[in-house]
Amino acid sequence: MQDGTAPRGTPADLSATAESLLPGPGGSGMTMVRFPPSSVFASVDVTAADEEQRQALPGLAQRFDPERPGFHTTPTVDYVIVLEGELWLELDHGSETLLRKGDVVIQNGTPHAWHNRTSQPATIAAVSVGTHPVSD
Numbered sequence: 001m002q003d004g005t006a007p008r009g010t011p012a013d014l015s016a017t018a019e020s021l022l023p024g025p026g027g028s029g030m031t032m033v034r035f036p037p038s039s040v041f042a043s044v045d046v047t048a049a050d051e052e053q054r055q056a057l058p059g060l061a062q063r064f065d066p067e068r069p070g071f072h073t074t075p076t077v078d079y080v081i082v083l084e085g086e087l088w089l090e091l092d093h094g095s096e097t098l099l100r101k102g103d104v105v106i107q108n109g110t111p112h113a114w115h116n117r118t119s120q121p122a123t124i125a126a127v128s129v130g131t132h133p134v135s136d
Contacts, residue, residue: 020059022074023130034123035087035116070113076128078107085122088115 023029053061065071071092086100092111099105109131116122 022059022063022076023128025075025130025132027130029128031126031128032083032123033114033126034121035085035114036121037119038116039119065111068113070115071111072113073109073111074128075109075131075133077109077131078126078128080105080107080124080126083123083125085116085120086118087122087124088117089113090115 021029021031053064060072060074063072063074065073070090081104082099082101084101086098088096088098089105089107090096090113096115097105114124
């Protein structure tokens with residue numbers, strides 16, 4: 001509508017602010033991430049970087065594994081497309097896959113890490129769909 005209000009029948013309350021980048025069960029979200037070259041991290045203050053991530057990436061930063069840098073697991077199915085550059089996707093069991101501009105990967109809530117081993121930045125777009133936790 002021209003006055004900025006949602007039309008009748010809108011299926012979601014769009015007035016709330018996000019407390020987390022991660023959608024809840026049945027929800028969805030889109031995130032764009034730019035990865036600097038890995039050489040940039042040689043002189044990073046890890047404590048300061050962690051605090052900055054917690055501010056900039058609410059809900060996601062807390063899911064990073066402190067024992068394995070870069071590894072994280074989310075309760076989402078993520079549809080990821082590489083928009084620029086190239087990245088290595090490392091999975092929990094150690095396998096790695098090189099992804100280049102235009103490549104798409106679907107990440108199903110498994111532990112993974114992204115690595116930019118080039119001298120140029122890389123950018124991804126990810127659409128995340130929230131899932132219900134699987135019971136053991």
